[in-house]
Amino acid sequence: MTRLATLRERMITADLGALIITNLKNIYYLTGFWGSAGTVLVTGQAQYLLTDSRYSLSARELGGAFEVIETREALSEIALLLKKEGIQRVGFEDSLSYATFQVLQATLSGLHLQALSQFVEQQRQLKSPDELATIRKACQIADQAFQDLLKYVEPGKTELELANFLDFKMRELGASGISFDTIVASGKRSALPHGVATHKPIAFGDPVTVDFGCYYQHYASDMTRTFFVGQVDDQMRDIYQVVQAAQQAVIEVSRPGLTYGDYDRAGRDVIEASGYGHAFTHGIGHGLGLDVHELPFFSQTGQDRLRSQMVITDEPGIYIENVGGVRIEDDLLITEHGVEVLTLAPKKLIVL
Ligand SMILES: [Mn+2]
Numbered sequence: 048m049t050r051l052a053t054l055r056e057r058m059i060t061a062d063l064g065a066l067i068i069t070n071l072k073n074i075y076y077l078t079g080f081w082g083s084a085g086t087v088l089v090t091g092q093a094q095y096l097l098t099d100s101r102y103s104l105s106a107r108e109l110g111g112a113f114e115v116i117e118t119r120e121a122l123s124e125i126a127l128l129l130k131k132e133g134i135q136r137v138g139f140e141d142s143l144s145y146a147t148f149q150v151l152q153a154t155l156s157g158l159h160l161q162a163l164s165q166f167v168e169q170q171r172q173l174k175s176p177d178e179l180a181t182i183r184k185a186c187q188i189a190d191q192a193f194q195d196l197l198k199y200v201e202p203g204k205t206e207l208e209l210a211n212f213l214d215f216k217m218r219e220l221g222a223s224g225i226s227f228d229t230i231v232a233s234g235k236r237s238a239l240p241h242g243v244a245t246h247k248p249i250a251f252g253d254p255v256t257v258d259f260g261c262y263y264q265h266y267a268s269d270m271t272r273t274f275f276v277g278q279v280d281d282q283m284r285d286i287y288q289v290v291q292a293a294q295q296a297v298i299e300v301s302r303p304g305l306t307y308g309d310y311d312r313a314g315r316d317v318i319e320a321s322g323y324g325h326a327f328t329h330g331i332g333h334g335l336g337l338d339v340h341e342l343p344f345f346s347q348t349g350q351d352r353l354r355s356q357m358v359i360t361d362e363p364g365i366y367i368e369n370v371g372g373v374r375i376e377d378d379l380l381i382t383e384h385g386v387e388v389l390t391l392a393p394k395k396l397i398v399l
Contacts, residue, residue, distance in 0.1 A: 063138040090128070092132065099119050169342060192216040204249055232372070233249050256374055292317050294314065323365045362377075
């Protein structure tokens with residue numbers, strides 16, 4: 048079934064006569080249109096992509112199922128279309144801006160407006176073969192950039208130089224950009240789970256955590272590795288082994304049907320058993336696709352279940368203030384019977 052047909056079935060279940068989509072990634076997902084301005088209207092019978100003169104030509108060239116309407120007043124056009132079809136119950140995305148919401152309320156007054164949370168995003172959780180091929184490539188680019196980084200790192204180079212190297216490498220390898228600000232946290236700063244790169248030079252004996260990823264044809268990768276420069280002390284070696292075991296334990300249990308809570312517990316149990324439970328301060332992971340963080344999101348008590356075709360991260364970490372930290376993150380594809388690891392950069396303890 049096409050994405051549009053699936054959406055329509057879900058609209059019927061939700062008792063919606065029409066759906067207004069304003070999130071640009073959701074619009075891309077449904078129409079293939081990539082631009083900075085656009086609104087989609089889906090009714091029971093028809094589907095429209097409304098955009099301004101900068102984009103209407105490229106929108107038409109897509110030649111898809113959506114009728115392209117060139118306008119700077121998308122919501123006024125939508126009001127007319129809804130009136131023509133006699134539609135009363137209209138869903139809209141609660142992620143739109145307050146300013147747009149005010150225009151929506153004023154323009155569509157008299158209709159039953161229903162705010163929807165993550166409606167299209169729910170559907171985006173299960174990836175198609177085409178989407179998976181694209182995500183695989185985004186992961187390969189990150190893998191290769193990491194391999195090249197290992198040859199580039201030496202004491203005296205700054206965290207920012209390492210971050211710039213990764214960002215440049217990924218673009219050189221075909222990425223359109225980075226999927227979030229590259230994290231390079233070295234020495235004691237590695238205890239910061241999200242330490243953005245600074246001018247701090249890498250020192251002999253530093254742990255270095257790099258958390259980075261790219262967009263390739265609009266799909267994201269997200270990977271973390273920690274390595275050591277020159278030497279590693281016993282405590283950090285111990286922490287590394289615990290995190291690696293926890294990260295592997297999550298891979299071992301991953302399969303369709305596993306609850307989100309059990310997915311998180313698989314890694315957390317290993318870290319708690321080692322006495323570092325207090326130092327694992329975030330969730331085990333998140334979904335990945337057009338957004339670098341998207342559904343599903345995991346918690347220790349989540350009762351929803353993993354499904355085949357989901358792409359999710361597995362990223363346990365241990366962070367000790369004034370000492371350092373370790374995180375290892377892979378992107379995983381849930382398959383029909385188990386799991387496939389998409390990021391293949393080495394995870395054994397590396398001392399450069
Ligand atoms: Mn992540």
